[in-house]
Amino acid sequence: MIAAFFAVIRRDLLLAFRRRAEMANPLFFFVLVVTLFPLAVGAQPHLLQEMAPGVIWVSALLAALLSLDGMFRSDFEDGSLEQMLLSSQPLAILVLGKIIAHWLVTGLPLLLAAPLLAMFLGLPEQAMGTLWLTLILATPLLSLIGAIGVALTVGLRRGGMILSLLVLPLYVPVLIFASSAVGRAAEGLPVSAQLNILLAMLLAAMVLVPLPTSIALKMSVN
Amino acid sequence: MNWEVFLEMGGYGFYVWTAYGVTFAVLLLNILWPIMQRKQLLRQLIIRQKRGQR
């Protein structure tokens, strides 16, 4: 079972690595969307600094949302998803493996953009640590929560819009706590409560998400 | 029963009556729509059944 878990992760990483160029897309998207905000609202430093936590986190959310479709899509299309459903390994474990691989490929790279975005928006130095922490805690959470939505819509031809409609209400609490944490850190206020809540949500999601996701996958594939 | 005073609602008439109006419109719609759809479906099914029987 553990071997299957790591095998799934390794396979997905390998497949992703074969299309190395595509791996940078969520990252580029993330930076690009953040860039839109100064262009749209004007470049006053004070305004940008105030908006920074929210802007960074909304953009991260959108980047995560856009990358969700790839989680099960290619496996669905070439039949390997069906194989996974039929395998003797518990599907929940395989699904958790796929989610983790998805995060490693689409979520973790977003951290690389953090210093650049902080600079673009004038986020104070003292908030950087919290920014890193929220990204590390919440991006896997986004992959996990998103997985349920993907599993429900993977069988649909144009599932993208519906996927967003399903997943965004579930993302709202993550957005609230993550952006609030960064905002408070920027003002020098304590953020342990928000970070603890994010951590709790992450742990809860790791335990609770795989099962409904596997059930949804079984329904989608049939 | 002073109808004018009633409709005025202490100056807030527009807000109160729009609120009640929207409420009843939505509630009515949510009942009438399935009824209409069902009647239409029944008609279509009857036609189909008659065709099938011939």
Add this chain to the structure above:
Amino acid sequence: MSVIPASIGRFFHRTASPPYFYALADKLIPWLTAILLVLLVCGLYGGLYLAPSDYQQGDSYRIIYIHVPAAWMSLFVYVLMAVMAGIALVWRMKLAEVMLIASAPVGAGFTFIALVTGSLWGKPMWGTWWVWDARLTFELILLFQYLGVVSLYSAIEDKRSAAKEVAILALVGVVNVPIIHYSVEWWSTLHQGPTVTKLDKPSIHVTMLIPLLLMALAFKFYYLIAVLQNAKLELLKRESSSQWVKNLLEKKA
């Protein structure tokens, strides 16, 4: 399952059969409608005429008689949907699936009403059409959760799978409801001042309370009628090729 007496088991078994349920709905609806109308008339008479003006808000507070019951129902219906979702998934009960999907548009309607009436209440009170207070924000997200259920169901062709997927969505969504409530409340206290509490009446006078409870009850009966109408339609759609529907058509033609 042995805890449930046999007679009740038989009752559910019979009720769960589509033709029986369809006929039952037909019998119940007129009675429910009669009760609904009585409750509505009493509630509205009490709320719009008998109850006195509010000291602070004048007559605009009377929106409470539709805003609050609608908000209560928007939450109640979603929880009910989650219960039906659980029953549908665990016991594979077709009727639970039908009631689940029949409830969604009704719940969405209530949520929409809560938002619009809240907005119309807020404009004279707070001066703007929209306020990002905890309650309205929560209702807005709840509306999106309802719309998600409706969208997902209509997007999937095979309605049996669609119902099961929607059941999962409803269960996941209901877990999200208290989380959203908590996080939005907390977020709201960060950004709002004390003016938000205008909607919280510390103690409500009994002449104002009774019409409110009557309206709340009336909305529950409305929900039953609306869900039965939706359920009849859905049953007809799903079972259109079955024998009982054919018999029904013969009777109508």
